Amino acid sequence: MKQLKFLLTGIFFGIVLYKSEAISWYRIYEMFRFESFHMYGIIGSAVVTGVLLVLLIKRTHMHSTEGREIAFTDKDKSYARYILGGTFFGLGWALIGACPGPLFILLGTGVTTIIIAILAAMLGTFVYGLLKNKLPH
């Protein structure tokens, strides 16, 4: 039962992202053409709310259900991996109109061909694992 909350959080996330239309290939295309505020509104309001929630957690020294104070780890400081990796990611995101969350949500909506993209994404992750030490980070 302790695990059920994760399943429920996932269900909630899937519903929210579906209802936001952020899982739509068309919305991603429209976003990269700057022809609608829609996606910027979603990401922007998520970040503003997120900043406030993170502040709340830090200010109140909030504890998790695991009993420990919620801690944040800073991301490693560097540029190459973020700009290069980010660019690769962006190329793929725009092409198939789905990032890792929507890849799985779309499967639930009956877009069964997305399995191909999911397997390809696993392959991409696998190849990164193989090349990790040779790539600039």
Next chain:
Amino acid sequence: MDFILQPWPWYVTGPLIALVMFLLLYFGKNFGMSSNLRTLCTISGAGKFSDFFRFDWKTQQWNLLVVLGTIIGGFIAHFYLSVPTDMELNPDTVASLRDLGFQNAGKSIVPAELFSWDAVLSGKALLILVIGGFLVGFGTRYAGGCTSGHAISGLSNLQLPSLIAVIGFFIGGLIMIHFLFPIIFN
């Protein structure tokens, strides 16, 4: 009830996405969907080929449950919480898509020209899904996160690396849409 069945506005869904991040932090975890691709590689035996995949995947079981949930969530939202509605896309977007060979833009979640089995079996769409999926999986791990890990979690914690990654997302996306789409879909 009708507002539930209609698409939800950005100012509702954006904060709710942040709530998902908050819930996972509150449960002692973090919000990052792309890590699951690595876990799935590990479960598939990728540890035989690279250290990167040698970890106890059971520590990531919670995140796999989140993923399973998103699939169920997509199913519920699509089949029980929605009525067929045309997306309110910018008419300029629809027109430009028509020029690229996409009919019926916004009449379904994803274009049949790319995601129907007919299109996939004809070859080109298959190649696009494979290359696009590969880039997403490779890029997200290289950058150390995706839209949830960097754009939402990272920016919410004011992480400069996440901002750089998001800038990278846009460099890639803009190159794809403005320079490569006219070549790919001519």
